[in-house]
Amino acid sequence: xxxxxxxxxxxxxxxxxxxxxxxxxxxxxxxxxxxxxxxxxxxxxxxxxxxxxxxxxxxxxxxxxxxxxxxxxxxxxxxxxxxxxxxxxxxxxxxxxxxxxxxxxxxxxxxxxxxxxxxxxxxxxxxxxxxxxxxxxxxxxxxxxxxxxxxxxxxxxxxx
Amino acid sequence: xxxxxxxxxxxxxxxxxxxxxxxxxxxxxxxxxxxxxxxxxxxxxxxxxxxxxxxxxxxxx
Numbered sequence: 408x409x410x411x412x413x414x415x416x417x418x419x420x421x422x423x424x425x426x427x428x429x430x431x432x433x434x435x436x437x438x439x440x441x442x443x444x445x446x447x448x449x450x451x452x453x454x455x456x457x458x459x460x461x462x463x464x465x466x467x468x469x470x471x472x473x474x475x476x477x478x479x480x481x482x483x484x485x486x487x488x489x490x491x492x493x494x495x496x497x498x499x500x501x502x503x504x505x506x507x508x509x510x511x512x513x514x515x516x517x518x519x520x521x522x523x524x525x526x527x528x529x530x531x532x533x534x535x536x537x538x539x540x541x542x543x544x545x546x547x548x549x550x551x552x553x554x555x556x557x558x559x560x561x562x563x564x565x566x567x
Numbered sequence: 568x569x570x571x572x573x574x575x576x577x578x579x580x581x582x583x584x585x586x587x588x589x590x591x592x593x594x595x596x597x598x599x600x601x602x603x604x605x606x607x608x609x610x611x612x613x614x615x616x617x618x619x620x621x622x623x624x625x626x627x628x
Contacts, residue, residue: 438574439605508568516571 411442414563417554421450421478422486423495423510429567430513436563437520445517446554448527451567452534453478454510455524455541464535472534480510518544525549569595570602573624577608580626585611588622595620 414436418429433443447455456462458479464470488494502509508516518524523546531537531548538548547553558564569590576586588599596613599622603610611623 434568434571438570439602440574516568520571520574 411440412563413557413561414441414443415554415558415561415565416443416445417564417566418445418447418451418454419449420486420567421453421476421483423483424485424487424498425567426451426454426480426483426510427513429565430510430517432565433517433522434513434520437517437522441563443517443521444523444525444557446525446527446549449530450476452526452530452536452541453483454480454514455526455545456480456536457540457542458482462536462540464537466535469535473536476534480514483510514544523547525553527551527554569622570598573599573602573622574606577624577626582626582628585623585625588620588624590620590622591618593620595622599624 414433416429416433418426420426429445433445436443453476456478458481462473462477464473484492485494485498499509501507524544526538526541526545526548528548528550538545569588569592573586573588580586588595592598596615599613600610602608603624607628609625609627611625613623614621
């Protein structure tokens with residue numbers, strides 16, 4: 408049995424359109440029988456945060472940050488034309504028109520195909536976010552060495 | 568998402584069986600050959616009729 412080709416994606420962005428693109432690629436690669444790992448770092452952590460509840464953290468700056476940057480797949484803005492939410496709503500309509508699955512569904516599809524979700528502990532430490540802030544689908548919490556170990560074996564390594 | 572559905576459905580088939588995929592995404596004309604090439608399955612053909620595409624993939628491995 409030939410070894411599966413590896414694909415890594417660093418998801419640095421916390422924007423809806425970028426997250427959709429990342430998951431489209433992840434699902435496509437998994438559909439081709441490839442082994443896919445997605446590393447969520449910095450603003451990308453917002454994609455895998457729980458939608459419910461608040462984010463507990465210590466210190467005034469972190470509390471401010473995690474209040475302004477609440478995150479969660481439902482709260483992601485567009486990277487362009489957000490227009491205070493109007494742009495995001497319009498994109499949502501366009502997606503529904505062409506029956507494009509919403510982000511939450513794409514995340515479930517990716518998970519179902521064995522795509523790994525990894526959260527970056529460096530970003531978590533800096534922002535004061537604990538494991539409890541994330542969705543249960545996150546497979547592991549790791550740092551840059553884990554990412555590089557996988558990326559060096561990867562045929563496709565992307566930064567979104 | 569045609570390749571996603573193709574990948575999943577093909578798992579249920581036996582080698583030699585053919586899957587018919589209906590899609591309205593024009594990208595399938597390029598995507599399905601690429602998917603077949605990478606996965607080693609055989610693309611028998613793609614038909615186009617008024618915006619609807621039918622692709623035939625034979626499970627080869």
